[in-house]
Structure formats: structure tokens, C-alpha cells
Amino acid sequence: MPYSWSENTDSHPAQELRLWPHQSLPPKGFAAFILITYLLFTVPLYGLLGTKLLWGLLPFLMITLAGVYYALRRNDRDRQILEVLTITPDSTHLLHRSAKGAEQEWDCNTYWVRVALYPKEGPVPNYITLSGSGREVEIGSFLTEEERLTLYAELNDRLRQATRQ
Template identity: 55%
Template sequence: MPYSWTTADPTAPTRELHLWPHQSLPPTGFAGFILATFAMILIPLLALLGSVLLWGLLPFLMLAVGGIWFALARSRRNARILEILTLTRERAHLVRHNPNGATQEWTCNRYWATAQMHRKEGPVPHYVTLRGGGREVEIGAFLSEEERIALYQELQRDLRPLPR
């Protein structure tokens, strides 16, 4: 799953939950895909070697490879999101690092922090939010539906105030 707790013990005094979007294409796969696309586009051009038609088609084929590279690179850049939920005995603190470098923060007394699941009302099915401190913030909206359901169950269990 694209999230993990730093400590497995839910009764630990301080715990951190790190969430990130799933990256199905690692950097080596990205380079391999661009190279394979480039090679496959060049195969039909072998028949045109030595003709003027090659130079007429080549810019458009290179534009297609460049477009694929741009689209995949943009998708990877937009998926650079990291959410960190820190739970201490007294506080629940959520920090979201956005792809553009901006940071969003939410802090609440752990006693009042609750996880909410909006099964149909949210922008995605089983939309999970944290409520407390007079605000409601989303968490893990980029996760798959099954992952959001599992995250909600874990948050329900772990947001309970710890015994003193």
C-alpha cells in the first residue's frame, strides 16, 4: 500500500503515517518506455532511408515521442505528493507537501480529532477526512478505493486518545 506507519504499535506515544500516490512507472521504466517507443517509431522509417520522405515524417514522429515524454513526466511531477500525519499523546498534526512545493498543515487536539468517511458525497467514493479544531481536511484522496477504506479503519482505531 502506498502508506505506512513508522511504528506498528498503536499505543506508542508518537506515531507517524506517511501517505504517497502509487507510482506504477519507476524512473527506469520511464526511460525504458521512452526508448522502446522511440525504437518502435524508427522501425517503419527504415524502409524510408535514403528518401526525401524520411525527412518529411521524422519531425512529426519525434514530436510524438516528445509529447509522450512530456505527458509522462508531467504525470510523475503531479504525483509528488506526501502527506504526513503525526499522532502524539495530545496532538494530531497533518502536513501535506504538494507537487508545487507548497505545504498545507492542520493541527488538532487528539481528543477531538475524528476520521470521517463520505461514502458517496465526496469527490471520490469513500472519501476520508479528518475533523477537529474547527476544520475538516482530506487525507489520502489519491489512494484507491480499497486503500481509503483500509486507511479509514486504521484511523478509526488509532485516533482514539491514548490512556494516560
């Protein structure tokens, strides 16, 4: 799962949840994909070695390869989202850091935090929000439907535990 809970200890009662988008293409996989794409692009050129047609096709193949490289790098940058939810018996704090580095924060008394699940009404299926202090904020919208259902149950349990302490 692309999220993890920190362990709660008696000396430090805060619980921390870190969420991030799934990273399906690691750096080694990216390098291998670009190399294989390059090699596959050059296969048709072997029959054209020594002809003027080679120089006519080569720029277009290299532009296509550069486009694939740019698209994959852009996708990697756009997935650099991080959400950190900190739950203590007294307060709940959510920090959302977007791919561009902008940060948004939300604070609320843990007793008043409510978790809502919108199975069909949200922008994504099983949309999860936290509400309190007069605001409603989304959490984990980049997760899959099943992961959001699991997260919803875990958030309810953790908030219930925190208010009992």
C-alpha cells in the same frame, strides 16, 4: 500500499503515517518505455531510408516522442504529493505537501479528532476527512477506494489507541 505507519515505541509515543500517490512507473521503466517507443517509431522509417519522405516524417515522429516524454515527466512531477499525519496522545498534526511544494498544516487535540468516511458524498468514493479545531481536512484522496477503506479503519484504531494513553 502507498502509505506506511512508523512503529510506536514506549520511549516515543508518537505515531506517524506517511501517504503518497502510487508510483506505477519507476525510473528504469520510464527509460525502457521511451526507448521502446523510439524504436517502434523508427520501424516504419527503415523502408524509407534514402528517400525524401523520410525527412518529411522524421520531425513529426520526433515531436510525438517529445510529447510522450513531456507528458510522462509532467505526470511524475504531479504525483510528488506527500501527506504526513503525526498522532500523539496530546495532539494530532497533518502536513500536506503538494506537487508544487506548497505546504498546508492542520493541528488538533487528539481527543477531539474525528474521522469521517463519505462513501458517495465526497469528490471521490470513500472520501476520508479528519475534523477538529473547527476545520475538516481531507486525507488520502489520491488512494484507491479499497486503500481508503483500510486507512479509515486504521485511523480510527490509531486515534483510539492514542487517546487511551
